[in-house]
Amino acid sequence: xxxxxxxxxxxxxxxxxxxxxxxxxxxxxxxxxxxxxxxxxxxxxxxxxxxxxxxxxxxxxxxxxxxxxxxxxxxxxxxxxxxxxxxxxxxxxxxxxxxxxxxxxxxxxxxxxxxxxxxxxxxxxxxxxxxxxxxxxxxxxxxxxxxxxxxxxxxxxxxxxxxxxxxxxxxxxxxxxxxxxxxxxxxxxxxxxxxxxxxxxxxxxxxxxxxxxxxxxxxxxxxxxxxxxxxxxxxxxxxxxxxxxxxxxxxxxxxxxxxxxxxxxxxxxxxxxxxxxxxxxxxxxxx
Amino acid sequence: xxxxxxxxxxxxxxxxxxxxxxxxxxxxxxxxxxxxxxxxxxxxxxxxxxxxxxxxxxxxxxxxxxxxxxxxxxxxxxxxxxxxxxxxxxxxxxxxxxxxxxxxxxxxxxxxxxxxxxxxxxxxxxxxxxxxxxxxxxxxxxxxxxxxxxxxxxxxxxxxxxxxxxxxxxxxxxxxxxxxxxxxxxxxxxxxxxxxxxxxxxxxxxxxxxxxxxxxxxxxxxxxxxxxxxxxxxxxxxxxxxxxxxxxxxxxxxxxxxxxxxxxxxxxxxxxxxxxxxxxxxxxxxxxxxxxxxxxxxxxxxxxxxxxxxxxxxxxxxxxxxxxxxxxxxxxxxxxxxxxxxxx
Numbered sequence: 001x002x003x004x005x006x007x008x009x010x011x012x013x014x015x016x017x018x019x020x021x022x023x024x025x026x027x028x029x030x031x032x033x034x035x036x037x038x039x040x041x042x043x044x045x046x047x048x049x050x051x052x053x054x055x056x057x058x059x060x061x062x063x064x065x066x067x068x069x070x071x072x073x074x075x076x077x078x079x080x081x082x083x084x085x086x087x088x089x090x091x092x093x094x095x096x097x098x099x100x101x102x103x104x105x106x107x108x109x110x111x112x113x114x115x116x117x118x119x120x121x122x123x124x125x126x127x128x129x130x131x132x133x134x135x136x137x138x139x140x141x142x143x144x145x146x147x148x149x150x151x152x153x154x155x156x157x158x159x160x161x162x163x164x165x166x167x168x169x170x171x172x173x174x175x176x177x178x179x180x181x182x183x184x185x186x187x188x189x190x191x192x193x194x195x196x197x198x199x200x201x202x203x204x205x206x207x208x209x210x211x212x213x214x215x216x217x218x219x220x221x222x223x224x225x226x227x228x229x230x231x232x233x234x235x236x237x238x239x240x241x242x243x244x245x246x247x248x249x250x251x252x253x254x255x256x257x258x259x260x261x262x263x264x265x266x267x268x269x270x271x272x273x274x275x276x277x278x279x280x281x282x283x284x285x286x287x
Numbered sequence: 288x289x290x291x292x293x294x295x296x297x298x299x300x301x302x303x304x305x306x307x308x309x310x311x312x313x314x315x316x317x318x319x320x321x322x323x324x325x326x327x328x329x330x331x332x333x334x335x336x337x338x339x340x341x342x343x344x345x346x347x348x349x350x351x352x353x354x355x356x357x358x359x360x361x362x363x364x365x366x367x368x369x370x371x372x373x374x375x376x377x378x379x380x381x382x383x384x385x386x387x388x389x390x391x392x393x394x395x396x397x398x399x400x401x402x403x404x405x406x407x408x409x410x411x412x413x414x415x416x417x418x419x420x421x422x423x424x425x426x427x428x429x430x431x432x433x434x435x436x437x438x439x440x441x442x443x444x445x446x447x448x449x450x451x452x453x454x455x456x457x458x459x460x461x462x463x464x465x466x467x468x469x470x471x472x473x474x475x476x477x478x479x480x481x482x483x484x485x486x487x488x489x490x491x492x493x494x495x496x497x498x499x500x501x502x503x504x505x506x507x508x509x510x511x512x513x514x515x516x517x518x519x520x521x522x523x524x525x526x527x528x529x530x531x532x533x534x535x536x537x538x539x540x541x542x543x544x545x546x547x548x549x550x551x552x553x554x555x556x557x558x559x560x561x562x563x564x565x566x567x568x569x570x571x572x573x574x575x576x577x578x579x580x581x582x583x584x585x586x587x588x589x590x591x592x593x594x595x596x597x598x599x600x601x602x603x604x605x606x607x608x609x610x611x612x613x614x615x616x617x618x619x620x621x622x623x624x625x626x627x628x629x630x631x
Contacts (some may be wrong), residue, residue, distance in 0.1 A: 104574055269413065
């Protein structure tokens with residue numbers, strides 16, 4: 001286990017972590033703003049992957065297909081949000097159970113439509129090569145995923161910090177009542193954030209496909225990782241989601257390499273440490 | 288008849304019917320579904336102790352349940368622990384130890400934070416069962432668990448085992464009812480309603496929550512043991528997040544904070560999921576719809592809904608759905624009085 005081992009897993013962990021960010025950013029923003037724990041977030045990812053791979057199989061461009069996956073999950077998410085979820089803001093348990101029911105329905109629909117066999121997804125041809133640094137092999141596509149997630153993070157940060165809408169969202173997070181009082185359309189902020197979260201996760205499905213592939217139950221496997229990200233980073237914090245994704249991505253990669261049977265247990269370590277020393281998470285505020 | 292008398296009559300009648308059912312020629316299939324009902328009623332009651340009486344919405348109850356079940360399987364296949372009493376003790380103790388570890392981590396926060404952390408904890412334990420193939424058998428689980436005789440009774444047949452589970456259910460219900468009416472239980476209710484006030488009165492809120500979590504874990508572990516013997520098999524599904532949710536749905540459907548209502552919740556969920564899976568392959572989808580219906584139209588549970596429907600049928604105008612959140616923003620649970628609102 002020399003330097004190569006560490007570098008290889010570190011790069012792999014970063015790539016996986018940036019994927020996690022695509023799921024966890026929506027999770028943390030939706031929670032921070034609406035107090036909705038959206039357990040359908042990983043199911044969005046899965047559905048997005050299947051929609052995307054079907055479109056790719058019919059000759060659609062990879063990036064377009066991935067965006068289409070995001071649009072589909074966003075539409076579905078907004079439908080459920082406007083029909084049911086929006087009524088239960090002050091009631092985190094009800095909204096949580098609704099998203100769980102929704103996730104069950106989506107999972108079963110995916111199984112009904114696409115069957116139980118795993119689908120592997122190949123990256124777009126011009127990114128399917130691998131880079132070699134000495135003995136170190138690193139697929140180009142992993143770098144692309146890191147770059148895309150970084151881009152998404154930048155867009156989210158700019159939108160939150162530099163636009164009027166972002167100001168309204170942050171005001172609603174800080175003090176919803178006060179924001180309503182000064183005339184902020186809080187409901188619109190809710191709508192936009194839920195849409196963005198569902199879109200990014202759905203888009204992430206195909207983008208992450210070459211790394212995770214797509215199969216029923218994948219969403220269940222991603223859920224503990226996404227939640228660990230939110231706990232470590234701090235619930236409601238976007239910077240927290242970014243740092244948390246990288247930490248959990250790395251811990252997961254090394255956990256899988258060093259203790260293949262116990263990799264889920266290794267993510268327990270950062271979670272327990274955070275809860276012991278900083279229960280609100282790295283960037284979170286006490287709830 | 289006074290209310291108390293009516294209750295006594297209902298309980299005794301229910302018990303007699305439950306005892307006689309296997310003798311009345313009820314098909315074995317339904318006897319085994321009822322056996323499952325008793326088992327899930329125990330774990331649902333254990334969760335109600337946390338949700339309804341302590342104000343902790345624990346999403347890792349299936350993990351505690353599953354640890355009890357895996358303890359039976361691993362104890363039997365690796366360490367040759369197969370006698371009745373040692374296995375039950377092993378299952379309960381393993382679940383209590385797991386709850387003690389969970390508590391150290393999860394009780395650092397409360398309310399919604401507690402929910403998020405217990406979701407993660409449940410999924411981590413599920414991941415262990417799923418991936419630690421050399422110990423847990425991975426996705427294939429562990430087969431070949433044999434039911435030992437309960438003292439002089441042979442319980443290898445369904446009917447015998449039905450009585451074992453019924454007995455454990457009755458004992459668990461009585462123990463929990465005594466517990467929530469004891470001074471300890473009253474402190475728990477105080478903790479549920481206004482943790483801050485209890486702190487000001489000098490109670491160690493953390494400690495009471497921690498103890499409640501371990502007691503709940505013990506009962507969940509017991510149910511896990513019974514479940515492993517019932518199926519004679521344990522797999523990771525037993526401790527999945529879906530399982531945790533189903534247990535919570537039983538609690539809500541029965542009526543949060545009632546204990547006796549949970550047997551109703553368990554009955555409905557067990558029968559519904561079995562009947563559904565017999566009728567359609569898409570039963571998970573239907574189950575998802577059931578979640579929607581339960582939390583939106585029966586958040587107070589059947590113990591609230593049935594009398595209201597009854598009143599409606601007799602021409603009284605009552606709202607069917609109580610307008611209270613299941614879990615208020617501060618972390619207190621629905622049927623806690625309004626003073627919880629001043630907490631946040």
